[in-house]
Amino acid sequence: MGPDPNWTDDNDFGGNLDPISQEAVTWFATIHADEVAKADQVAFRAWLRRDERHRAAYAEVERLWSGAAELPIVQARRRARQMAITRRTLGKGVLAAMVGGGGWVAYRQHPFADYRTGTGERRTVTLADNSTVEMAGATALSADFSSHLRLVTLHQGEAFFSVAPETSRPFVVEAAAGRTMAVGTSFNVDYISDDDVRVTVARHAVNIRVGAADARLDAGSQLTYNRESIGVPQSIDPASELGWRDGRLIFLSQPFGRVIASLNRWRRGRLMVMGAALAARPVTLIIDLEKSGNILATLEEALPIQVVNVTPYLTLVFDA
Structure with missing residues (x-):
C-alpha cells in the first residue's frame, strides 16, 4: 500500500492535500475496506510509529469521521462551478463525504459473518438444509438454523436465495428492519441501506414483515422497504433486475x-x-x-x- 503519485486528475483536486494528509486518508480507506490484508495492518502500524505527524494526521481523520457533517466543497461548488479550496477544507471535505454520504458506513466490516465476499467477487454457498445462496460482491451474511426456523441474516450486500422446500421450518432472511419469509422459493434481497432494502421474487412467493406491517410478494414482482414501512409491489422482469448473476x-x-x-x-x-x-x-x-x-x-x-x-x-x- 502507499500513495499513488499518479492519482490526481486534471482539476488537481487531490493535489491540494499535503502528502501526509494524502497518506492518512488513504490509510483510513485501506483499514476500513471490506477486507484488510495482514501486511497492510503491519504496514499501517509502522507508518503510525514512523512520525508523530502521521499519528496527528490520522487522528484528525478519525475525528472528522466521527463528527463531520457538512461538506465544504459542495457549498463552494454551489457558489461557483470551480473547485478552488484550501488543503484544510479539502481534508475535511473528503472525510465529511465519507460520513455524510453514508457510502462507507454501508461497507462496514462484519468479522463474525459466516459467509463473505470481497469487492467484485461472486460466490455460491450451500446451506445446511441444501438451500443455495448466490452472493454478490461486498456481501456478508450469517445462518442460524434451529429445529423450527431457518434464519439467515444479511448484514450487507445482495444475495439470491434458492430455498429448499421444508414446510415445517420456514426460511427467513433478515435485512435491516425487515424479514422475508419463504418455504420453498427463489428470491433476491438487495440491502443498500437500512432505508433501502429491495426484495425481488423469481419463483413462487414470499411474505415480508416490517414492524406490524406485512405484504405478500409474488413471482415477477419487487418491492422496497425501509425502517418503518413496506412499499407497493411492482411488476418487473427478474432476468433484468437480477442481471448481476450473469x-x-x-x-x-x-x-x-x-x-x-x-x-x-x-x-x-x-x-x-x-x-x-x-x-x-x-x-x-x-x-x-x-x-x-x-x-x-x-x-x-x-x-x-x-x-x-x-x-x-x-x-x-x-x-x-
Missing part, C-alpha cells in the same frame, strides 16, 4: 445514488455522489462486470457528470 448490472430508470451504491460492490475504491439532486436522478445503464475497470469511463460517456479522483480509494461524482 455478470451484468442492468439499471432501468433507477436513482443514480442507488446505481452508485450497487457499483461500489464491484470495483475497487468508493464512488460517492455529491448532491441530493444528482443522487435522485433516474438513469438507465447496462454495465458488463467483466469490464469493471471501465465503469468510470462508461458513466462519463453515458451521463452528464464530472468524476474527480481524490485518492485511488475515493472518487467523487458531481453534476456536470
Whole structure:
C-alpha cells in the first residue's frame, strides 16, 4: 500500500492535500475496506510509529469521521462551478463525504459473518438444509438454523436465495428492519441501506414483515422497504433486475445514488455522489462486470457528470 503519485486528475483536486494528509486518508480507506490484508495492518502500524505527524494526521481523520457533517466543497461548488479550496477544507471535505454520504458506513466490516465476499467477487454457498445462496460482491451474511426456523441474516450486500422446500421450518432472511419469509422459493434481497432494502421474487412467493406491517410478494414482482414501512409491489422482469448473476448490472430508470451504491460492490475504491439532486436522478445503464475497470469511463460517456479522483480509494461524482 502507499500513495499513488499518479492519482490526481486534471482539476488537481487531490493535489491540494499535503502528502501526509494524502497518506492518512488513504490509510483510513485501506483499514476500513471490506477486507484488510495482514501486511497492510503491519504496514499501517509502522507508518503510525514512523512520525508523530502521521499519528496527528490520522487522528484528525478519525475525528472528522466521527463528527463531520457538512461538506465544504459542495457549498463552494454551489457558489461557483470551480473547485478552488484550501488543503484544510479539502481534508475535511473528503472525510465529511465519507460520513455524510453514508457510502462507507454501508461497507462496514462484519468479522463474525459466516459467509463473505470481497469487492467484485461472486460466490455460491450451500446451506445446511441444501438451500443455495448466490452472493454478490461486498456481501456478508450469517445462518442460524434451529429445529423450527431457518434464519439467515444479511448484514450487507445482495444475495439470491434458492430455498429448499421444508414446510415445517420456514426460511427467513433478515435485512435491516425487515424479514422475508419463504418455504420453498427463489428470491433476491438487495440491502443498500437500512432505508433501502429491495426484495425481488423469481419463483413462487414470499411474505415480508416490517414492524406490524406485512405484504405478500409474488413471482415477477419487487418491492422496497425501509425502517418503518413496506412499499407497493411492482411488476418487473427478474432476468433484468437480477442481471448481476450473469455478470451484468442492468439499471432501468433507477436513482443514480442507488446505481452508485450497487457499483461500489464491484470495483475497487468508493464512488460517492455529491448532491441530493444528482443522487435522485433516474438513469438507465447496462454495465458488463467483466469490464469493471471501465465503469468510470462508461458513466462519463453515458451521463452528464464530472468524476474527480481524490485518492485511488475515493472518487467523487458531481453534476456536470
